[in-house]
Amino acid sequence: MKKIIVSICVIGLLQSCIVSTATKVVTGVAKLGYKTVKGTVKGVSWAVSKAKGKIDEDRIDGTWKIVGVYKGDFEAFTNDPNPESSFESECVEGFDQIIFNSKKSKYKPVHCNTEKVSWEKYDFEFGKNPLTKEKENYLKINSSNYISIIDINNKTMILEGALIPKQAFSGGKLYLLEKIK
Template sequence: MKKLIFVLSASLLLQSCIVSTATKAVTGVAKLGYKTVKGTVNAASWAVSKAAGKIDEDRVGGTWKVVGVYKGSYEQFQQDQNRESTFESECGEAYDQIIFKSNKSKFKPVHCSGQDEDWVKYDFEFGKNPITKEKENYIEYNSNNYITVIDVDNKTMVLEGNLMPKLSFSGARLYLLEKVK
């Protein structure tokens, strides 16, 4: 009888140790997974470097939503230790967006409230930007306005300039956009 009680006690103890260890392992993996995803999102958002060379204009085409805004220039951004976005959307469910039609060389910003602006014709250039005096990719519109195209990939685009007037009044200069379509 003592052997039976000893065996049952030992099996209960062993079973609780296994369950406890498994619970800790699952919790640890869940925490690690969360940190990895969170880190990846942050790294992708403001891991910005200027494109080396000409960017294909077709990469700019599509609908882009504004997901981050930096109040300052690209040079200030490079020196800033805390590069997090100061952007807080006032949109709720919707979002501010910019639609580029690269095949027709025009774009328009669209506020989340549905206030459309007119389509604006632009020229996509690679050369000496008249504003920065540097060789870079830029968009010229309304004959004397310039937006620097810092970089574009298949998911994100970073632009510098007076892109959305309603945000520019607060000092916004660097925009992080995420591709929607």
């Protein structure tokens, strides 16, 4: 009888340890999830941590749809308790997009899928960005425009800088793009 009572007590103790450990793991994962993703726009998440190290240039290749613009820089975004997208597209049909051809180091912004815009040359670099003075991945467009690549994956890309002049004049500096091709 003593063995059965001791066995039940041991099982109860182990079960409570497992439950408390599982609770700690879930809480830790929830905190980690909050630190790596902050808000969504149309189901696309804004990342809040900069890419560590050099990004492969081929990752920017393709057609990217602009789905969000944050009025402020990356530092203001990370400190904002409730960041929201302030992007309002003027497109009745279609959407604003940017097409990157990494093999030729060229890109072109296309307004509402219709405007014919010529290709512009860029330099993809990893090092000390002359504007931010930080070591990061960035695009050098012309000789004076620097666009920081905050984060990129196979679905989204976040860029910081004067990417779209019309948005930059109204304070937009952080751009969320979704890959469509």
